[in-house]
Amino acid sequence: MYEYYCLNPISAVGLDKFPAKYENTECMQEADAILVRSADMHNLEVAEKTAAVARAGAGVNNIPLEKMTKKGVVVFNTPGANANGVKEMVIAGMLLASRDIIGGIEWLEKQDVTEDIAKRAEKQKKQFAGCEISGKKLGIIGLGAIGVRVANAAIHLGMEVYGYDPYISVDAAWNLSRSIYHINDINMIYRDCDYITIHVPLTDATRKMIGKEEIAQMKDDVVLLNFARDLLVDEEAVCEALKAGKMKKYVTDFANPTVANAPNTLVTPHLGASTEESEDNCAVMAVKQLMDYLENGNIKNSVNYPSCDGGTCIDAGRLTINHKNIPNMISQFTKVLGDAGVNIANMINKSKGDYAYTMIDVTMPISKEVAQALKAIEEVYRVRIIK
Numbered sequence: 511m512y513e514y515y516c517l518n519p520i521s522a523v524g525l526d527k528f529p530a531k532y533e534n535t536e537c538m539q540e541a542d543a544i545l546v547r548s549a550d551m552h553n554l555e556v557a558e559k560t561a562a563v564a565r566a567g568a569g570v571n572n573i574p575l576e577k578m579t580k581k582g583v584v585v586f587n588t589p590g591a592n593a594n595g596v597k598e599m600v601i602a603g604m605l606l607a608s609r610d611i612i613g614g615i616e617w618l619e620k621q622d623v624t625e626d627i628a629k630r631a632e633k634q635k636k637q638f639a640g641c642e643i644s645g646k647k648l649g650i651i652g653l654g655a656i657g658v659r660v661a662n663a664a665i666h667l668g669m670e671v672y673g674y675d676p677y678i679s680v681d682a683a684w685n686l687s688r689s690i691y692h693i694n695d696i697n698m699i700y701r702d703c704d705y706i707t708i709h710v711p712l713t714d715a716t717r718k719m720i721g722k723e724e725i726a727q728m729k730d731d732v733v734l735l736n737f738a739r740d741l742l743v744d745e746e747a748v749c750e751a752l753k754a755g756k757m758k759k760y761v762t763d764f765a766n767p768t769v770a771n772a773p774n775t776l777v778t779p780h781l782g783a784s785t786e787e788s789e790d791n792c793a794v795m796a797v798k799q800l801m802d803y804l805e806n807g808n809i810k811n812s813v814n815y816p817s818c819d820g821g822t823c824i825d826a827g828r829l830t831i832n833h834k835n836i837p838n839m840i841s842q843f844t845k846v847l848g849d850a851g852v853n854i855a856n857m858i859n860k861s862k863g864d865y866a867y868t869m870i871d872v873t874m875p876i877s878k879e880v881a882q883a884l885k886a887i888e889e890v891y892r893v894r895i896i897k
């Protein structure tokens with residue numbers, strides 16, 4: 511029996527994939543695995559028993575990764591599963607920033623509905639007029655799952671698209687329309703684009719990457735869209751630019767006291783991934799990844815441990831070890847197993863930065879004592895007997 515705990519509501523389409531041997535617990539401390547969306551985990555203590563956290567979504571800035579890693583907790587996310595939902599919000603954001611559709615609707619809602627409503631509407635409409643996005647320059651910072659989709663969609667809408675991503679993945683590059691200009695100097699985007707949208711993860715390296723200096727370079731009347739994270743942008747500087755008439759609109763998916771109800775901002779309450787499709791996709795992917803990890807020890811789409819695929823164990827036993835990526839670890843593992851007379855059938859050792867993961871299939875069942883001896887090795891964070 512496995513226990514899972516949901517820190518946020520998770521789509522039933524995903525949770526229904528758990529077979530009967532999985533139970534949804536109401537107590538986080540009992541969980542083998544935790545599913546989460548945007549809930550802040552930085553001040554939570556997860557139990558020793560918890561082996562995995564699955565973020566049903568992309569951004570993992572709500573999870574203390576270093577702390578989890580050192581507890582041997584594998585953190586998963588669901589790359590691309592909600593990207594289409596965000597893409598559609600970005601397109602909507604560009605349209606709403608270009609024409610005063612919201613102002614027009616609000617004006618109409620306040621009107622008395624009388625026989626002459628059509629006549630009054632025709633007379634007033636000029637105050638809500640705007641511009642088209644076709645033919646305008648769009649700069650995209652971050653060409654990952656979302657950035658690529660926004661870029662391709664914008665091409666179809668007739669925009670001239672400039673993309674910047676020094677770390678673009680081969681997959682993303684394959685999916686990118688050939689009509690997109692790949693820019694190596696981010697300042698070119700700041701200088702030349704009419705619309706700028708940011709799609710990078712929030713990390714120490716990207717925090718406040720758009721600040722006063724970047725805004726100063728931008729064209730007058732630029733529209734800045736932020737469906738990634740509020741802390742990527744110096745929003746005090748944005749509000750000053752909006753006030754000064756330098757920036758036309760700031761479209762953001764993140765409400766906070768700086769931007770909520772500020773003039774010329776369009777703020778949505780973190781709706782990017784809030785579609786039936788995105789919620790289902792994320793939940794299904796998260797659940798499948800968790801099950802493969804809990805039952806087979808396989809890792810796919812982890813943000814803190816390397817990928818590892820040993821399939822289903824066909825030998826008598828399997829154990830997995832989460833540990834630091836330093837010399838002499840494997841030799842210590844094989845010594846413990848050798849001393850206990852355990853024969854290794856297959857072994858996988860993978861690393862991701864400072865951390866590593868070892869999967870060992872053996873020809874006889876593994877005892878708790880052997881697992882304890884492995885766990886006692888310095889810089890071993892977790893040992894699991896899978897079979």
Ligand SMILES: NC(=O)C1=CN([C@@H]2O[C@H](COP(=O)(O)OP(=O)(O)OC[C@H]3O[C@@H](n4cnc5c(N)ncnc54)[C@H](O)[C@@H]3O)[C@@H](O)[C@H]2O)C=CC1
Nearest residue numbers: 568569652653654655656675677709710711737738782783
């Ligand atoms: N508003 C919402 O509901 C949602 C927001 N997000 C946010 O959007 C972010 C991006 O999501 P995805 O596209 O799915 O992630 P992704 O991981 O597929 O793409 C991120 C891209 O940013 C690039 N990048 C990293 N640092 C960069 C830098 N300094 N300059 C330029 N590019 C850089 C990476 O190379 C990668 O290609 C997430 O981390 C999350 O914070 C994601 C989904 C929903």
Ligand SMILES: O=C(O)C(=O)COP(=O)(O)O
Nearest residue numbers: 547548567568569783784
């Ligand atoms: O996937 C992401 O990074 C998101 O921001 C979506 O967050 P949510 O799952 O809607 O709370």
